[in-house]
Structure formats: structure tokens, C-alpha cells
Amino acid sequence: MTxxxxxxxxxxxxxxxxxxxxxxxxxxxxDLTMLLEAETPPAYRIGYSGAPARLVLDVQxxxxxxxxxxxxxxxxxxxxxxxxxxxxxxxxxxRPQVLYEARTTDTGLELRFKRTNTSGIAFAxxxxxxxxxTRREASERVEGETFRVTIDPGHGGIDAGAVRGGVSEKVIAxxxxxxxxxxxxxRPALELSLTRKSDRYLxxxxxxxxxxxxxxGLFLSIHANTVLTGRAxxxxxxxxxxxxxxAETEALARRENRTDILGPGTLAGTTDLVAATVIxxxxxxxxxxxxxxxxxxxxxxxxxxxxxxxxxxxxxxFRVLRSPEIPSVLLELGFLSDxxxxxxxxxxxxxxxxxxxxxxxxxxxxxxxxxxxIAAE
Numbered sequence: 001m002t003x004x005x006x007x008x009x010x011x012x013x014x015x016x017x018x019x020x021x022x023x024x025x026x027x028x029x030x031d032l033t034m035l036l037e038a039e040t041p042p043a044y045r046i047g048y049s050g051a052p053a054r055l056v057l058d059v060q061x062x063x064x065x066x067x068x069x070x071x072x073x074x075x076x077x078x079x080x081x082x083x084x085x086x087x088x089x090x091x092x093x094x095r096p097q098v099l100y101e102a103r104t105t106d107t108g109l110e111l112r113f114k115r116t117n118t119s120g121i122a123f124a125x126x127x128x129x130x131x132x133x134t135r136r137e138a139s140e141r142v143e144g145e146t147f148r149v150t151i152d153p154g155h156g157g158i159d160a161g162a163v164r165g166g167v168s169e170k171v172i173a174x175x176x177x178x179x180x181x182x183x184x185x186x187r188p189a190l191e192l193s194l195t196r197k198s199d200r201y202l203x204x205x206x207x208x209x210x211x212x213x214x215x216x217g218l219f220l221s222i223h224a225n226t227v228l229t230g231r232a233x234x235x236x237x238x239x240x241x242x243x244x245x246x247a248e249t250e251a252l253a254r255r256e257n258r259t260d261i262l263g264p265g266t267l268a269g270t271t272d273l274v275a276a277t278v279i280x281x282x283x284x285x286x287x288x289x290x291x292x293x294x295x296x297x298x299x300x301x302x303x304x305x306x307x308x309x310x311x312x313x314x315x316x317x318f319r320v321l322r323s324p325e326i327p328s329v330l331l332e333l334g335f336l337s338d339x340x341x342x343x344x345x346x347x348x349x350x351x352x353x354x355x356x357x358x359x360x361x362x363x364x365x366x367x368x369x370x371x372x373x374i375a376a377e
Contacts, residue, residue, distance in 0.1 A: 020061040020108065022089060026072045032097050034111040036064075044109060046099060053096040055113070057089045058082065064089055073097070073115075146191035147366035150211040152221040152320065153177040153194065154330075157201030162226040164336035169224040170199065172345045176333060177222055179355035187359065189366035204319045211326055218293060218327050218365065220358070221320050224345060225332040233338045234308035235301050235354075237294035238330040240287060240322060241315035289327035293365050297329065300361040304353040306334065306341070331358070 020038035027033070036042075038061055047056035064079050064087045076092040097113035153173040155161035161169025177194055184192055195210045196202055202210075211219045225236070291313070298312050321328040333354060334341035344350040 020059060020064050020087075021067045022057075022064050023067050024074060024077075024091075030073060030095070030115045032073050032093075032113040032115075034109070034113075036109040036111075038108045040107070042109070046102075046111070053093040055091040055093055055097060057091075057111070058086055059089070059109075060086050063087060147189055147218070148191045148193070148214060148216045149218045149220065149362055149366075150214050150216040151177050151180055151192060151194050152207050152211070152219065153196055154221055154223040154320075156196050156199055159201055162224060162336050164226055165339070165342055167336055167342055167346055169226075169336060172224045172333065172336075173222045174199065176345075176351050176355055176358075179351050180358055183352065183355050184359060187363050190359075190362055192362075207320055208323050208326075211323060211328075216326055218362070219321070219323060219329070220362075221318075221328070221330045223330060223332050225335045226337040227335060228337070231338060232308065232335050233341050234306040234312065235298075235334055236308040236312045236314060236332050237297055238318060238321075238332065239290050239294055239313065239315040240318055240328065286323070286325060286327055290321075290329055293327055293361070294329045296364055297331065297358065297361040300364070301354070301357045304357045305344070305350065 020036050020042065023035040023037075025033040025035065032055075034057065036044075036057075036059065038059075043060040045058045047058070062081075062085050066077055066079065066089070073094055074091050075094055078090045080088040080090065082088050096116045098116050099111065100114050101110075101112040103110050153170070153176075155168075155170035155173060157170075159170065161173070163169070174196070178197075181192060181194065184190060193214050193216075195207045207221070208219070225232070294313050298307055301307055318330050321330055334345050336342050336345070
């Protein structure tokens, strides 16, 4: 059985650290605190597993000594050496604990957890599955290992997205996604998968969850834009940001985020304490990687298809891009409100050109992981 872990990356310093000491404490309420002492604050990541509850701490130090055992909340502790100067601490918990505060000290880390009353199974369901390889961890790739990308055809089912001239966004997005899969061919660096293969509804959170289940290293959501007034043409890439880059992008994000309103039993707009903590601590690193890919994507598209002339990379609060640990980009292929763009997006030859451009950008990105790894050695 595949074990799913929650994982959150906190890359705080690039400097290698020496051996560290880890102290475990628990409060009278049963909340766990982890105090790690090292020569400098090291890079680290935290993961969870449910049934039985297990907490995993990976730290970029060659050795860790647990200086205080806490038998009140921890049934068993294991220290496991990893590659590239990392060490793992696995704590088998009596009850699940969720992270609510993380901070660095002058010489290490202070991580505070709270007990949760959920069962081990429910706890595992709440947490984020592990994304095993990120751009900064490319040196840990195995020779010949593929880079996983989740392609997300936007909208679907009861959610048609934008509709102009009898053409719906959900159809265009799925057609182009299928062309990407069909034309992938012999690209050994890539392992591609889709969030949906047919005309079915998926909530925005479901799409992100699928990418995590697929252990994606990159998430690309495909859409078609529209404007109600004026005229605009061309493809554009969109990134996650708390503040929209412009009024048009803010309006676009509102339209795209309506997807969750259409679905039954949505949890749109809610976030648990763990997710909020992780987003605030890790989103910056992921956003940097997302922007790098968006720039590469636009440059690869430009020779083959029309690209938005004014600022083809924009940002706003797109819910489907809210994965703290997976670089994520939303691609608008063009404007259904523009007759030329609309004709292009329904043309099989244009769809193939767009699909090949996207594949080239993905291939370059995946190859870049190995290039980064070689340069780091």
C-alpha cells in the first residue's frame, strides 16, 4: 500500500549544518513542542501520516540526537539518515498532532503542535500527500526518473465556463489537454496525467487533491478567457497572488473561482489551521518556481500561437493554484470573446501547435531539474 504523507517545505538557509539535538516537550494539555538546536537554522520539512498517527521531521543536518524522550505523547521515535545531508526523525504518536506554529531561533527551530480529536484515518485524510521532488531537491532524483505533471482541463460537467459563439471553455480545455496527452510521444523526462478525462464536474479543491495524489511536481490548469467589454487576444499565464496584478485579472479570478460555488457540499473559502500555517510559510518558494515555469511557457508558446501583447504573465487569487508545495500555473489559451481566437481554439491544427508548445515547455522544465542537480553536485 502506498503511504501518503503530508509534506511542507521550509527552505530557510542554503548553508549546510552540522549535527543537531532535538528536544521533545509536552504541555499538561498534551500539546507537543519540538526544539531543534543546530549551529545555524537549517532547512526542514514536516510530514504527517495517519492510522497510526505518525509525525515526520526531515532536517538538513547530517545527524540528529534526541536529547529528551517524551513518553507522554510519543510511543516510539526513530532517527533515519537520508541522502544529501538530510536526517529524518519519525515520531509514532499516541494521538494525532497538527502544526500550529513554526519559527526559527538563532540556532535552530521551534515547532509547536496541538492535539486533534480526529481519528487516525480522518487525520490522514485531512493532510497533504507528499510531493517527493521539488525544484530544490532535484539532486535527489534517481537516474531516469520521470517528472510528474498534472494537466487540469478547467471546468467540466455542470460548469461550462465561458461560452461564446456556441463554444464553451470546458470543451476547449479538455480538447487541448487530450492533444497534450496524445502528442506527448517519446518524452522520457515527463510523466503526465489529467485531473479529468471526460466532461465531468470537479471542485477546485478536488483538482488540487488529485495533483497531490498523483505526486505532481507541477500543476498546469488549462482554460479559455473572455472579456465582456473591449477586445483582447492571445494566450496568457496566471499565477497565485493575494493581490491581483490588475482589475481584469481580479475579475477573471472571480469568474474562475465560481466553480466551487456550483458544486454540492463545497468547502470553498474554508481552510484549516495547518493549511493556513503552511501557506504562509512555504508559498513564496513555490511561487518563485511557478513564475519561472510561466515565463518559460510563454516564451515557448510565442512562436506558434498568439500571446497576449500586454503583460502575458499576470496574477490574482486563483483558488485552483493554492497548493503550497506544488508549483502551479493557470494557462488561458486565448479569448473566446475574440472571433479570431475562438476560431483558432476550435481548429485541430492550432490545438496541436498549442499542445506541442506546452509539451516543449514542460520538457524543458523537467530537463531543467536534472540540469540543476548536475550544477549542484
